[in-house]
Amino acid sequence: MREPEFKIVDPRRRFLLWFVPPLAVFVAGLVVLLVSGHVTGPFKSVTVVRALFASKRDFFQDEQVKRILMARGYQVHVTPIGSRDLAEKPDLDSYHFVFPSGHVANEHVKSRRAGKHVVPYRPFFTPVVLATFREYAEALVKAKVAKAHDTTSDKPYYYTLNVTEFAKLKDSRWSDYGLANENRIIAQSPDPCKAYSGATLVGFFATALGDGPPATVEAAEELARKVKPHVDAQGQAGEDMAPKYFVPEGRTHAVIAVIYEHQYIAYQLRQKTFDSERVLLYPTKQHQSTPELISFTPEGDRIGELMMNDPDLRRRAVELGFHSLGWNGETGADFGAHITGRGLPEPPAGEMGRVELPKAELFERMLDVVGDCK
Structure with a gap:
């Protein structure tokens, strides 16, 4: 009879046999995420912007809008308030921007900010x-x-x-x-x-x-x-x-x-x-x-610029029922196309x-x- 043979297995080799295949999968996935830019998302710095909102706060409370802004590096902290109370709020200057609903509140806010940073944006009506x-x-x-x-x-x-x-x-x-x-x-x-x-x-x-x-x-x-x-x-x-x-x-x-x-x-x-x-x-x-996003700070300016320029935010505004406006106040044609495309008759706004x-x-x-x- 042949005597039994004993094999000595190098533990380092056994470890490599177990570890290398999943490591290869991880590295390949990491490369794909780095190329696409997704992996850095959780590590991006996020700027928290504080704002006072009247009735149009539902736009910034929309989950898709939140995700779009987060992808751009911003989180908007919403403080709800009526337009008139907004315009009279004692600590108005402690916010990055405000978003009242109408002309009277808009003008009152601007008069209170006379001589200070104030930039209005009108993204929709x-x-x-x-x-x-x-x-x-x-x-x-x-x-x-x-x-x-x-x-x-x-x-x-x-x-x-x-x-x-x-x-x-x-x-x-x-x-x-x-x-x-x-x-x-x-x-x-x-x-x-x-x-x-x-x-x-x-x-x-x-x-x-x-x-x-x-x-x-x-x-x-x-x-x-x-x-x-x-x-x-x-x-x-x-x-x-x-x-x-x-x-x-x-x-x-x-x-x-x-x-x-x-x-x-x-x-x-x-x-x-x-x-x-x-x-x-x-x-x-x-x-x-025609609500105005009235900015008091550079951070507020950035949110206003995104509202006017970012195609994802402008598309979402229309999906939420708003008529989009351009920089010169012209009405976009995307509202009617979206509404009728979904099968709902276009309303007689402005007729x-x-x-x-x-x-x-x-x-x-x-x-x-x-x-x-x-």
Whole structure:
């Protein structure tokens, strides 16, 4: 018999046999990641930018927007606040930028920053609209104060509203026009003392009830007293009506809610099938909310430049329902193409007249009177 043989295995060789194959895979993967630039992502420095936001904060709270900004090296810390409160905030200078919703707040912020770093950017706009439900829109058609924008559709998504005639229905009830609802016919908006959409409703009624923008404080106060009953009738909600309108029981919260068009468009594009029961009323004299990103620092400047130039951010803005604007204020054509490409009819934004709001200081006085703000 042959004697047994004993093999001596070098432990270093055994280690290499076990370690080299996975090491080769790791090295190959690392090379691919380095070439693509992805591996350095977690190690990039991230600049945290602090900002005050009114109603357009939903853009910066969008997860895709957060990821795009993070890829560019920025994280925006969102502090929500109403436009008017934003403009009055004592520690305004402690933020990198602010993003109020409307002209009055924009101008007040700029006046407070006189002589300091202030750079405005206007990346998009969105009309202020009145959102309702189909049966209530049809009741307004029956009342001869509204009409379908697309007369060829059995279920149009958009209607036009004559606010002058609508104001005359203040003492009427929905039951007068065939609905099982004894409530008065009113529009509900956020508090005009806090939210720009609420202030815009004041502007809609002021245009309907006045002969033109007031030129003096006395005329502004007189017109405000005419508007006040139309706003007082609703009671005043918080800073945003959209969350109440879009919930399943929305009819019990707000039959007609003042919101922004982008909120409706974004809601519809999130649905598997479009919600044909929720529709928009466009006043025959419209108002476009053109929020300004007002930068106070170089970091704020960089966010503003990205909003104006970055194709991914601009694409996402359109997907969230905003009309994009160029550096010279021109409207981009991408909004209509995206909306109709998804199968939703393009809304009649900008097709009618514009509400002429009073000068900022006179309009603020009107809001004080209408909303008992001070």
